[in-house]
Amino acid sequence: MVRTGRCVLATAGALTLVQFVLMFFFSVGGVPALKLLGLVLWLISLIFGWAPIVTLRRAGHVRAGKSYIHTEDLVDTGVYGIIRHPQYVALPLVNAGLALISQHWLVVVVGVPACVLACVQIGRADQEGITKFGDEYLDYMKRVPRSNFVLGVVRAMQRGRARTNAV
Numbered sequence: 001m002v003r004t005g006r007c008v009l010a011t012a013g014a015l016t017l018v019q020f021v022l023m024f025f026f027s028v029g030g031v032p033a034l035k036l037l038g039l040v041l042w043l044i045s046l047i048f049g050w051a052p053i054v055t056l057r058r059a060g061h062v063r064a065g066k067s068y069i070h071t072e073d074l075v076d077t078g079v080y081g082i083i084r085h086p087q088y089v090a091l092p093l094v095n096a097g098l099a100l101i102s103q104h105w106l107v108v109v110v111g112v113p114a115c116v117l118a119c120v121q122i123g124r125a126d127q128e129g130i131t132k133f134g135d136e137y138l139d140y141m142k143r144v145p146r147s148n149f150v151l152g153v154v155r156a157m158q159r160g161r162a163r164t165n166a167v
Contacts, residue, residue, distance in 0.1 A: 008117050008124075012091055015114035019095060022110060023102040030103035038100025045093035048086040048149070051079040074133045076140055081159075082152035084140065085125050089147045091118035122147055 053068050055078035060071025079086045095111035095118075102108075126146065129137040143159075145152045 008121050012114040012117035012121070015110055015117075016091060016094055016098075019098050019107055019110040019114065022104070022107050023098050026104035026107055027102040034100045034103060038097040038102075040097075041093045041100065042097030044149075045090040045097060048079065048083075048093065049090035052086050055079055074129075074136050074140060076144060081144060081156050083149050084129070084144050084146050085122045086149075088118050088122045088125060089149065091115070119147075 056062065056068040056071050056075055059073070059075045059077050060068070061073045062068055062070055063072070083089055092115040095115045099108040099111045126137075126141065129140075133140075143155070145155070
């Protein structure tokens with residue numbers, strides 16, 4: 001399953017790279033408000049793409065010399081307290097952002113399969129989490145949304161208020 005996941009992510013990444021390059025060739029005109037929305041989505045994707053590296057290194061007990069993805073503990077703080085799979089969510093956000101910035105059909109067509117592949121990988125990542133962390137991950141799944149970061153922010157704020165009221 002891990003090897004298939006890497007292939008899926010490599011394909012999605014390659015499509016995103018193609019989409020990025022195409023955006024520079026096919027990004028003339030368009031609706032300015034959509035371009036702005038695309039930029040906002042792209043910026044959010046940067047947060048979801050990079051924050052996990054810091055969060056997992058700090059809270060995941062990664063052994064020296066290992067990649068940040070090789071955590072020994074389930075991390076449910078930081079960006080992982082908002083959504084379970086921030087880096088996988090970052091990819092569709094990048095794809096949507098690039099499509100909106102460009103507003104060209106070819107950029108959209110290349111981005112759609114990358115989005116689909118990233119979404120497929122999110123489901124696989126949950127299965128890997130259950131295998132690795134068991135019931136602890138099942139509880140985490142109940143508390144933190146898979147990919148809906150708006151709901152995740154709302155829930156995180158509610159948990160924060162509940163802690164404040166308990167004190």
